[in-house]
Amino acid sequence: MTSGAISVRGVSKRFGDLAVLDDIAFEVADGETVALLGTSGCGKSTLLNIVAGLIDPDAGELWLGDARATRQEDRRALAYMFQEDRLLPWRSVRANAEFGLEAARPALSAKERRTRALAALEIVGLDGFAESHPHQLSGGMRSRVALARSLVGEPRILLMDEPFSKLDPQTRSQMHGELLRIRALRNTTVLFVTHDVEEAVVLADRVVVLAPRPGRVRDIVRIDLPRPRDATDRDVAEAVRRLRLLL
CATH class of the missing domain: 3.40.50.300 (P-loop containing nucleotide triphosphate hydrolases)
Known part of the structure; x- marks a missing residue:
């Protein structure tokens, strides 16, 4: 069926x-x-x-x-976006977006993870904040990072x-x-x-x-x-x- x-x-x-x-x-x-x-x-x-x-x-x-x-x-x-943004405060915006790719099978190279994360951040309008950290962002921007993290695996x-x-x-x-x-x-x-x-x-x-x-x-x-x-x-x-x- x-x-x-x-x-x-x-x-x-x-x-x-x-x-x-x-x-x-x-x-x-x-x-x-x-x-x-x-x-x-x-x-x-x-x-x-x-x-x-x-x-x-x-x-x-x-x-x-x-x-x-x-x-x-x-x-x-599937990708799952939770109610809380669950960003890791010690990681940059780009590294947070990459997080969902780190357990990918087959494994992706660091360069490929970075490329995909930057592409996802560009989609949500945060490519200029890739090296910022969560505490530097507004609530809406944090939500955009969480959305990018969900989208990074396409x-x-x-x-x-x-x-x-x-x-x-x-x-x-x-x-x-x-x-x-x-x-x-x-x-x-x-x-x-x-x-x-x-x-x-x-x-x-x-x-x-x-x-x-x-x-x-x-x-x-x-x-x-x-x-x-x-x-x-x-x-x-x-x-x-x-x-x-x-x-």
Whole structure:
């Protein structure tokens, strides 16, 4: 059976007596951006961690393309951008961007790692800060470094766990534009977690709305609006209203 980029099939998860996810099923097409939207405690991050291979499901299957993902090695096409930027303070911006390549198989030379890191920093607009250190950067710039680190391996699929939630509204809006630009440039498939309804509408092609305790799919909503999307636009505001009603 051939699927899209990601296919989640009947995934359930418990932690002891607590049922966290119940029979979750959805697909993400190649080049699509999909949001996992829900209130706190609905299992969004747990589900993303299952897709990333950080947690095993108790039931169900995960497919990447037309292959079932059963081992971490099956997820080499994935990159994960966490909620915290997790930059190493003693390393330069370039060295932080290189970090994800240091365990690459086959191993890359130092020159190749440097070349790829500088290319990723150029994509996010930080090529002039390659030798700076994290403490010298603003919050938005640190997020750009984290994004460059995720992109440096040229992943087909980017997973994001509320990576912009700690930014101020203006910087968050800038990062939204940056992500959409890079996604269009590379045709990257994006699956991201958010509890921010406006963020889901601005970024996503479709929104998987999760109901809590245990997490289950309440609805999958297509956001069929042209980009860029302004949160003050009437059609965008109406899509936000509809999603809030579902939540």
